[in-house]
Amino acid sequence: MLKPSRAALIASALTFLDFESRHFLPRSRVLFELPSWATPLAAAAGVLGAALLMSPLRARRAIVAINGGAVMLLLWASGGILFDLLRLFGLMGFGPDWPMFATRAFALTSAILLFRATVLRVRALAGACGRCGGPAAPPPRWLGYLGVLFALPYPVIKTAWALGGTIGLDYPDPARDGFTSGWLVVPAALVGIVLSLALVHRWGRIWPGWVPGLAGRPTPRGLLLFGGWFGAGLLFTMGPTGFADVIADLISGTSSANPIPGMHYWPGALFYVSWMCWALVLGPSVYLYQRATRRKPCGTCARVPVAQG
Known part of the structure; x- marks a missing residue:
């Protein structure tokens, strides 16, 4: 079976090759365009990170630092894949940009594989079980509270627009048509806020007493993990791209072109920065929740999970 580190190396190399194929393969409408050096740099970082994992290097901090940076670069390079999927299924009115x-x-595949391979290597160097990682405490509550803080700008501002407000606008936003199309993402953000809190509180592990018929029973762990990893994945593929644009704008003193007439620069910048920050606290919350709420003995080390409560 192919090890995650080798698979990550292959995926990183394919990232570069597919990026170069844009020069001679037909393309569709371009929605996202990173700097020309960004994707090759991400691919090179992925190859380097995978190579480090296959080397005899035992410096855990160096491995985590280098591979953490490589994962972030690869996530940056994967920015916009959600829209690629929408285009693939014909939901945006034009076909995919295949290259x-x-x-x-x-x-994105390389980022996931490299993250997994790095976790396994660090656990091995620490003498921990490669499968479960050993005992783990639940995520600290401040991660959940920060998640709520970073999640709020989007639903608050979008709701204000839906009500006819003009914060950050030159005039009431006609592109969102009240509480219909443009506002429909807000409920998902509100679910994400509840999820951020559930991951760090007892009621995210055991149903509270005020829930009829379920009080005291374990919560659906799989559902929380699916929602958490799915949400973190979306944020990590959307946030870094916009965040990098904001940083580049601050450095250059210019503003990126705004696709929505009448909208000021700062709302879009705030959305992307908040998504990036939310991803950075939601990801660790889900990871720690997953480790702390294991309900079956580990198949490798036979560690018995700690009773939830």
Whole structure:
């Protein structure tokens, strides 16, 4: 079976090859365009990170630092893959940009594989079980509270727009048509806020007493993990791209072109920065929740999970 580190190396190499294929393969409408050096740098970082994992290097901090940076670069390179999927299923009115769709897909795959391989290597160097990682405490509550803080700008501002407000706008936003199309993402953000809190509180592990028929019973762990990893994945593929644009704008003193007439620069910048920050606290919350709420003995080390409560 192919090890995650080798698979990550292959996926990183394919990221670069697919990126270069854009020069001679037909392309569709371009929605996202990173700097020309960004994707090759991410691919090179992925190859380097995978190579480190296959080397005799035992410096855990160096491995975590280098591979953490590589994962972030690969996630940056995968930015926009959600829209690629929407285009693939004909939900955006035009077909996929195949070379960049493949590039982003391999970049995201490489990021996931490299993260997994790094976790396994660090656990091995620490003498911990490679499968469960050993005992783990639940995520600290401040991660959940920060998640709520970073999640709020989008639903608050979008709801204000839906009500006819003009915060950050030159005039009431006609592109969102009240509480219909443009506002429909807000409920998902509100679910994400509840999820951020559930991951760090007892009621995210055991149903509270005020829930009829379920009080005292374990919560659906799989559902929380699916929602958490799915949400973190969306944020990590959307946030870094916009965050990098904001940083580049601050450095250059210019503003990126705004696709929505009448909207000021700062709301979009705030959304992307908040998504990036939310991803950085939601990801660790889900990871720690997953480790702390294991309900079956580990198949490798036979560690018995700690009773939830």
